[in-house]
Amino acid sequence: MKSGLLFFIQLFASGxxxxxxxxxxxxxxxxxxxxxxxxxxxxxxxxxxxxxxxYFLMAKYHFSFLTASLVTVLIAALLGILxxxxxxxxxxxxxxxxVVMITIGLSIFLRSMAxxxxxxxxxxxxxxxxxxxxxxxxxxxxxxxxWVMICTxxxxxxxxxxFKYSRMGLAMRGTANNQxxxxxxxxxxxxIFAMVWGIAFVxxxxxxxxxxxxxxxxxxxTFTAISAFPAIILGGLESIPGAIIGGLAIGVIExxxxxxxxQMIGGGVKDVTPFVVLFLMLMFKPYGLFGKEEIERV
Amino acid sequence: MLATLPLWGNPYVIYLIxxxxxxxxxALGLNLxxxxxxxxxxxxxxxxxxxxxxxxxxxxxxGLPFWACLLASGGVTAIVGFxxxxxxxxxxxxxxxxxxxxxxxxxxxxxxxxxxxTGGVRGINVTxxxxxxxxxxxxxxxxxxxxxxxxxxxxxxxxLVRTRIGxxxxxxxxxxxxxxxxxxxxxxxxxMAFTISSFFAGIAGAxxxxxxxxxxxxxxxxxxxxxxxxxxxxxxxxxxLGSIFGAVxxxxxxxxxxxxxxxxxxxxxxxxxxxxEEWNIAAFGLLIMIFLIxxxxxxxxxxxxxxxxxxxxPYTY
Numbered sequence: 001m002k003s004g005l006l007f008f009i010q011l012f013a014s015g016x017x018x019x020x021x022x023x024x025x026x027x028x029x030x031x032x033x034x035x036x037x038x039x040x041x042x043x044x045x046x047x048x049x050x051x052x053x054x055y056f057l058m059a060k061y062h063f064s065f066l067t068a069s070l071v072t073v074l075i076a077a078l079l080g081i082l083x084x085x086x087x088x089x090x091x092x093x094x095x096x097x098x099v100v101m102i103t104i105g106l107s108i109f110l111r112s113m114a115x116x117x118x119x120x121x122x123x124x125x126x127x128x129x130x131x132x133x134x135x136x137x138x139x140x141x142x143x144x145x146x147w148v149m150i151c152t153x154x155x156x157x158x159x160x161x162x163f164k165y166s167r168m169g170l171a172m173r174g175t176a177n178n179q180x181x182x183x184x185x186x187x188x189x190x191x192i193f194a195m196v197w198g199i200a201f202v203x204x205x206x207x208x209x210x211x212x213x214x215x216x217x218x219x220x221x222t223f224t225a226i227s228a229f230p231a232i233i234l235g236g237l238e239s240i241p242g243a244i245i246g247g248l249a250i251g252v253i254e255x256x257x258x259x260x261x262x263q264m265i266g267g268g269v270k271d272v273t274p275f276v277v278l279f280l281m282l283m284f285k286p287y288g289l290f291g292k293e294e295i296e297r298v
Numbered sequence: 299m300l301a302t303l304p305l306w307g308n309p310y311v312i313y314l315i316x317x318x319x320x321x322x323x324x325a326l327g328l329n330l331x332x333x334x335x336x337x338x339x340x341x342x343x344x345x346x347x348x349x350x351x352x353x354x355x356x357x358x359x360x361g362l363p364f365w366a367c368l369l370a371s372g373g374v375t376a377i378v379g380f381x382x383x384x385x386x387x388x389x390x391x392x393x394x395x396x397x398x399x400x401x402x403x404x405x406x407x408x409x410x411x412x413x414x415x416t417g418g419v420r421g422i423n424v425t426x427x428x429x430x431x432x433x434x435x436x437x438x439x440x441x442x443x444x445x446x447x448x449x450x451x452x453x454x455x456x457x458l459v460r461t462r463i464g465x466x467x468x469x470x471x472x473x474x475x476x477x478x479x480x481x482x483x484x485x486x487x488x489x490m491a492f493t494i495s496s497f498f499a500g501i502a503g504a505x506x507x508x509x510x511x512x513x514x515x516x517x518x519x520x521x522x523x524x525x526x527x528x529x530x531x532x533x534x535x536x537x538x539l540g541s542i543f544g545a546v547x548x549x550x551x552x553x554x555x556x557x558x559x560x561x562x563x564x565x566x567x568x569x570x571x572x573x574x575e576e577w578n579i580a581a582f583g584l585l586i587m588i589f590l591i592x593x594x595x596x597x598x599x600x601x602x603x604x605x606x607x608x609x610x611x612p613y614t615y
Contacts, residue, residue: 109583
C-alpha cells in the first residue's frame with residue numbers, strides 16, 4: 001500500500017477511537033438536554049473527578065481495576081442524583097440563562113474542590129490493558145482504543161434497548177417529549193429527572209475511566225468535555241444517534257486536521273479544529289444534522 | 299473622600315480599587331449585552347484579551363501614545379465584536395453560549411500561536427505611559443485616571459439605556475419576536491449590543507495591561523469570563539448599580555477569603571497552611587449558585603430591600 005493511504009487509514013482509525021470517547025461524553029450531554037432542556041456545563045468536571053477517583057482508589061487503596069471502576073460509577077450516579085436534588089430542582093421553570101449559569105457555577109465549584117482534594121499533580125494511570133498494539137487493516141491501534149470502541153458500542157446498544165423497551169426508558173422519553181402530558185399519565189417527572197442526571201453522570205464516569213487510560217490524569221481533563229461540544233452541535237442537541245455520529249465525526253476530523261495541517265501551521269491545530277467546525281455548523285446549520293428546529297410563537 | 303484616598307490610603311488598597319474600576323468598566327459592558335439585551339456571552343475574556351493585546355502591541359512595538367492606544371483598543375475590539383455579532387444573530391440561548399465559548403477558545407489559540415506579535419506563552423511587557431506629559435507610572439496616578447474613566451463609562455451606559463437604543467435592547471431581552479413585531483430592528487440592535495459591549499471590554503483590557511505592566515494568555519481564560527458573569531449575577535442583571543456592586547464584590551472576594559483563612563488559622567491551629575488559591579475559585583462558583591437560587595436580583599435586590607425598609611420604617615410596607 002502507498003504510504004499516503006496508510007497514513008490516512010492510521011489517522012482515520014485513531015480518529016474513530018477518539019471519536020468513541022467524544023461520543024460517550026456527548027451522550028451524557030444529550031441525555032440531560034433531551035429530558036430536561038439543560039446544557040450541563042459541569043459534565044467535564046464529573047469526567048475529571050471520576051478519573052481521579054478511579055486512580056486514587058487503585059493507587060492508594062489497592063482496589064482492582066474492575067472494583068475501582070464500579071465504585072467510581074456508583075459514586076458518580078449518587079453525585080448526579082444529589083446534583084439534581086440540591087442544585088437543579090430549585091431552578092425548575094427559571095429562564096434558560098439562569099440554569100446555564102448555575103451549571104457553570106457548579107462546574108467551577110467542583111473543579112476547584114477537586115483541586116483541593118486531589119491536588120494539582122499529574123498522575124499516570126496503571127492501565128489494566130496490555131501494552132502491545134494490534135495491527136488491523138494497515139492501522140495500528142492500542143488495546144485501550146479497541147476496548148473503548150467495544151464499550152461504547154455496548155453502551156449505545158444498552159441505551160437503545162433501555163429507551164425502546166424498558167418502562168423507565170419509555171417514561172423518560174415521554175417526559176422529554178412533553179412534561180405536562182407525562183405528569184398526567186402518572187409519571188413522576190421529579191424521579192425521572194433525578195434518574196436522568198444519575199445515568200448521564202454514569203456515562204461521564206465511564207468516559208472518565210477510559211480517558212484516564214489514554215491521557216495523563218490531572219485537573220485539566222475537564223477540557224475534554226468542552227471539546228465534545230462540537231460533537232453535540234454537529235449531531236443536534238436532542239438526538240442520541242446524532243451524539244454518536246457527531247462524536248465519531250469530530251474525532252476523525254480532528255485527527256485528520258492534526259495529521260495534515262500541523263506541519264503547516266505548527267502545533268495545536270488538533271485542539272482548535274473542533275471549535276472551527278462548531279462555529280461553521282452554528283453559522284450554517286444551527287440545529288445540527290439531526291436536531292429538531294424550534295418554532296417560536298409569541 | 300475618594301478623591302483624597304491616594305494621599306493617605308494603603309498602596310494595596312489603591313491597587314485593589316484600580317482593579318475594581320477596570321472590572322466595573324468591563325462588567326458594565328457585559329451587563330449591557332447579557333442583562334439588558336439578553337444575549338448570553340461566555341467570551342468576554344476574549345474581548346478583554348484583544349483590548350489588552352492591542353494596547354500592549356501598539357505601545358511597545360509601534361510606540362503610539364496613550365490616547366491612541368486606548369481608542370485603538372476600543373476600536374479594534376468593537377470591530378471584532380461586530381464581526382462576532384453577525385454570525386451570532388441566528389443563535390440564542392444554549393447555542394449562543396456555546397458559540398461565544400468557542401470564540402474564546404479560538405482567540406486563546408490565536409494569542410498563543412501568533413508568538414511573533416503577542417509574545418505567545420512568554421507574555422508581553424507593556425511600557426508605562428504618560429498623558430500630556432504627566433506620567434502614569436504609579437498606582438496612585440493611575441487611580442485618578444481610572445476613576446474618571448469609570449465615572450465616564452457609568453454615565454455613558456446610564457444614558458444609553460434610557461434612550462431609544464436602550465429600550466430596544468430591553469424589548470429584545472424580554473421577547474425578541476414581540477420586539478420585532480412592534481418594529482424594533484433586531485438585527486441592527488443585536489449587533490450594536492455586541493459592538494458596544496466589546497468596545498468597553500477593549501477599553502478595560504487596555505487599562506488592565508497598563509495597570510499590570512505585563513500580560514500573559516493565562517490571564518484571559520474561560521475562568522475570567524466566568525468571573526465577569528459572576529460579577530453581573532451577584533450584582534444584579536440589567537442594573538447599573540448592580541454591575542458596580544458585583545465588580546467590586548468579586549474583586550474583593552479573594553481578600554475576604556484570605557481574611558477568613560487567617561482568622562480560622564488563629565482559632566484552629568491545625569488548619570495552618572491549608573489555604574489555597576483554589577478556595578477563591580470555589581467561592582466564585584458557590585456565590586453564583588447561591589445568588590441564582592436564593593437572590594436572583596443580586597446585591598442590587600438586597601440593596602433595594604434595605605432601602606425600602608429604611609424608608610418605610612417603622613411600618614413594614
